[in-house]
Amino acid sequence: MQSGDILIPFLYAGYRRVMRQQTEIELVRFNTRALLDQVRRKHFRHITESVDVCYLQTESLACICQIAPGVREIWLHSVLNHPGTPKEVMRYILTHEMLHVEVRPRLLTESEWRAKRANKQIGDKEMEGLLLKESFHPPEFFEREAELSPAAVSGPVWSWIGRAFAAFLIIDHEREGLLVKPKAHRQLASWPRPTMAEAREFNQRWGAGAMRGCG
Numbered sequence: 001m002q003s004g005d006i007l008i009p010f011l012y013a014g015y016r017r018v019m020r021q022q023t024e025i026e027l028v029r030f031n032t033r034a035l036l037d038q039v040r041r042k043h044f045r046h047i048t049e050s051v052d053v054c055y056l057q058t059e060s061l062a063c064i065c066q067i068a069p070g071v072r073e074i075w076l077h078s079v080l081n082h083p084g085t086p087k088e089v090m091r092y093i094l095t096h097e098m099l100h101v102e103v104r105p106r107l108l109t110e111s112e113w114r115a116k117r118a119n120k121q122i123g124d125k126e127m128e129g130l131l132l133k134e135s136f137h138p139p140e141f142f143e144r145e146a147e148l149s150p151a152a153v154s155g156p157v158w159s160w161i162g163r164a165f166a167a168f169l170i171i172d173h174e175r176e177g178l179l180v181k182p183k184a185h186r187q188l189a190s191w192p193r194p195t196m197a198e199a200r201e202f203n204q205r206w207g208a209g210a211m212r213g214c215g
């Protein structure tokens with residue numbers, strides 16, 4: 001037996017202990033694990049890895065982490081753990097995170113980065129440094145996402161995220177993610193959230209907003 005065979009389960013057990021202390025009781029109006037199961041059964045039957053989901057005070061709005069070989073966790077920020085979070089928004093987020101298991105990061109060509117620049121997904125300054133880095137969201141990621149979540153990608157889900165959290169989010173171009181400002185969960189706990197009907201109306205008038213395509 002190699003030392004790694006002992007070390008990994010040992011570290012994983014410690015990690016689980018810490019995570020159990022940090023994860024939160026669900027406040028959303030649906031069962032998040034059941035929703036993840038639905039998403040997996042519908043779109044990701046070919047993925048055999050274990051994937052769990054939890055809410056905690058993390059840095060990103062949502063992310064998927066590999067915590068051991070064949071074991072992943074979707075971490076959802078505390079700001080999403082709220083009765084006002086629509087199931088439609090969560091279904092989109094879980095689909096997006098699962099898609100990261102299917103579509104692997106890769107180096108982009110300069111013209112692919114330039115296309116991202118043209119779509120305002122990155123700024124001029126960032127582009128030079130990014131040429132040598134793998135992108136978590138290569139073009140095929142968004143093509144597949146548009147197939148899996150057509151209404152969400154073009155419609156009100158991003159409007160809802162923008163309306164609910166815009167003042168508390170930072171677009172991290174380098175890591176291609178949405179970061180939540182520190183202490184936002186406390187300020188957002190009593191902050192009114194839009195309904196999906198309001199987000200739909202806003203989306204019709206103004207479009208999905210600048211954050212679409214991040215995360």
Ligand SMILES: [Zn+2]
Pocket residue numbers: 096100136137214215
């Ligand atoms: Zn992503």
